[in-house]
Amino acid sequence: MNFKGMHIVSVRDFSREDIEHILDLADTFIPTARGEESSTLMNGKIMATLFFEPSTRTRLSFESAMQRLGGRVLGFADPGGTSAKKGETLADTIRMAAAYSDLIVLRHPQEGAARLASKFSDVPVINAGDGAGQHPTQTLLDLLTIRREAGSIDGKKVALVGDLKYGRTVHSLAYALAMFDTELTFVAPPTLQMPEEMVETVGHMGPKPKLVNSVEEVVADADVIYVTRIQKERFPDPAEYRKVAEVYKITPEVLEDAKKKMIVMHPLPRVKEISPEVDDTEYAAYFKQAFYGVPARMALISLVTGGDQQ
Amino acid sequence: MKELKITPISNGTAIDHIEAGMAMKVARILEIPDAEIRSTVSIAMYVKSKKMGFKDILKIEDRVLKKKEVNKISLISPNASIVIIKDQEVLEKYYVSLPKVIKGIAKCSNPNCITNRGEPVETEFQVTNGKEIRLRCLYCDKNVTDILASIV
Ligand SMILES: [Zn+2]
Numbered sequence: 001m002n003f004k005g006m007h008i009v010s011v012r013d014f015s016r017e018d019i020e021h022i023l024d025l026a027d028t029f030i031p032t033a034r035g036e037e038s039s040t041l042m043n044g045k046i047m048a049t050l051f052f053e054p055s056t057r058t059r060l061s062f063e064s065a066m067q068r069l070g071g072r073v074l075g076f077a078d079p080g081g082t083s084a085k086k087g088e089t090l091a092d093t094i095r096m097a098a099a100y101s102d103l104i105v106l107r108h109p110q111e112g113a114a115r116l117a118s119k120f121s122d123v124p125v126i127n128a129g130d131g132a133g134q135h136p137t138q139t140l141l142d143l144l145t146i147r148r149e150a151g152s153i154d155g156k157k158v159a160l161v162g163d164l165k166y167g168r169t170v171h172s173l174a175y176a177l178a179m180f181d182t183e184l185t186f187v188a189p190p191t192l193q194m195p196e197e198m199v200e201t202v203g204h205m206g207p208k209p210k211l212v213n214s215v216e217e218v219v220a221d222a223d224v225i226y227v228t229r230i231q232k233e234r235f236p237d238p239a240e241y242r243k244v245a246e247v248y249k250i251t252p253e254v255l256e257d258a259k260k261k262m263i264v265m266h267p268l269p270r271v272k273e274i275s276p277e278v279d280d281t282e283y284a285a286y287f288k289q290a291f292y293g294v295p296a297r298m299a300l301i302s303l304v305t306g307g308d309q310q
Numbered sequence: 311m312k313e314l315k316i317t318p319i320s321n322g323t324a325i326d327h328i329e330a331g332m333a334m335k336v337a338r339i340l341e342i343p344d345a346e347i348r349s350t351v352s353i354a355m356y357v358k359s360k361k362m363g364f365k366d367i368l369k370i371e372d373r374v375l376k377k378k379e380v381n382k383i384s385l386i387s388p389n390a391s392i393v394i395i396k397d398q399e400v401l402e403k404y405y406v407s408l409p410k411v412i413k414g415i416a417k418c419s420n421p422n423c424i425t426n427r428g429e430p431v432e433t434e435f436q437v438t439n440g441k442e443i444r445l446r447c448l449y450c451d452k453n454v455t456d457i458l459a460s461i462v
Contacts (some may be wrong), residue, residue: 111420
């Protein structure tokens with residue numbers, strides 16, 4: 001696929017080959033992302049970051065990616081004080097930003113916002129999360145992490161743990177992993193288990209995913225344990241939340257029977273899902289995962305602006 | 311002799327083969343009743359039908375349906391047929407067909423969908439017909455929960 005001028009809205013718009021192409025390119029950007037090499041690839045180019053809801057982590061990762069490539073960044077970190085607050089439509093804000101920049105990174109609280117933006121923008125739009133909807137760059141950085149830290153995506157047994165019902169990142173990740181030759185297990189309490197529709201979709205693409213409700217059932221067999229945040233708000237009863245949070249907590253003891261090369265991932269920020277003692281073990285891949293967001297985003301930025309063809 | 315359920319019309323549209331019991335809903339989609347209407351509208355419900363067992367029929371004088379209206383009807387009665395009558399002659403007869411994508415004729419039932427926020431876009435849904443008709447929003451990816459209620 002030629003990515004130049006393409007909008008990046010959902011991971012479902014990609015084929016497996018597209019994803020591999022992006023990850024291959026991301027690999028080559030790792031030294032630049034670390035600051036070991038410098039790049040002039042995006043010299044003279046401007047990226048607009050429009051964050052209609054704050055997400056410091058995602059915004060800084062995008063801005064770091066653009067600046068490491070020699071480009072510049074403009075935009076806002078939250079909608080306070082912008083014309084959107086005064087009732088301007090997203091469509092108009094996008095038309096304006098497209099006139100000032102070479103690509104737009106959009107974070108928005110409403111689902112479908114990125115799809116809408118792509119219809120009004122003359123420059124590529126990259127979705128940095130829209131409501132409970134899509135967050136394709138998170139999925140790409142997750143895949144890059146698995147490929148680099150676990151050695152490959154194909155052939156891996158991946159357990160997704162925690163809030164699988166509402167967690168937006170795990171739905172796109174499950175879908176993307178199913179495009180590869182993976183075995184998926186969904187680990188969650190019954191009330192937070194993966195939506196049936198998603199289980200069905202994934203099952204049609206590859207082996208039927210297993211559904212279990214304790215980490216102990218998967219720990220010895222898994223190559224990747226991907227932990228997500230369980231939010232207090234999902235539980236009407238605070239005692240029930242505490243109980244669930246305790247059961248799904250990852251500690252060195254829980255990981256005792258794990259394979260030596262198993263990795264633990266988390267989209268961060270974590271609260272209590274992973275105890276700090278795990279940080280010092282070989283299993284912890286979540287801080288590296290945050291770093292891989294930079295090369296993954298560098299790859300997308302250069303692809304959609306045509307910079308990779310230089 | 312065949313018993314006549316509704317008097318024939320000279321000019322206008324007959325909607326035949328409506329799912330039994332759905333005629334009032336089809337009428338509602340066509341904004342009937344309306345205080346401005348000065349032509350006859352007749353409704354027959356639970357009419358015996360060889361093909362369907364029972365069916366409903368709706369006849370509207372002096373009105374030809376727009377494409378959008380026919381698409382709306384197809385969503386709640388996918389087997390309906392449309393007969394356009396002029397000077398007592400059948401001018402055209404066809405079955406409705408479910409479009410693959412519908413634009414602007416339904417509202418997304420996800421309150422957090424961007425299409426419900428006053429943006430200058432028409433809604434778009436992908437239509438699939440398996441066991442039942444499903445509309446999936448092409449913006450937020452959610453399925454419409456109540457199709458009839460979503461039609462605008
Ligand atoms: Zn929607």
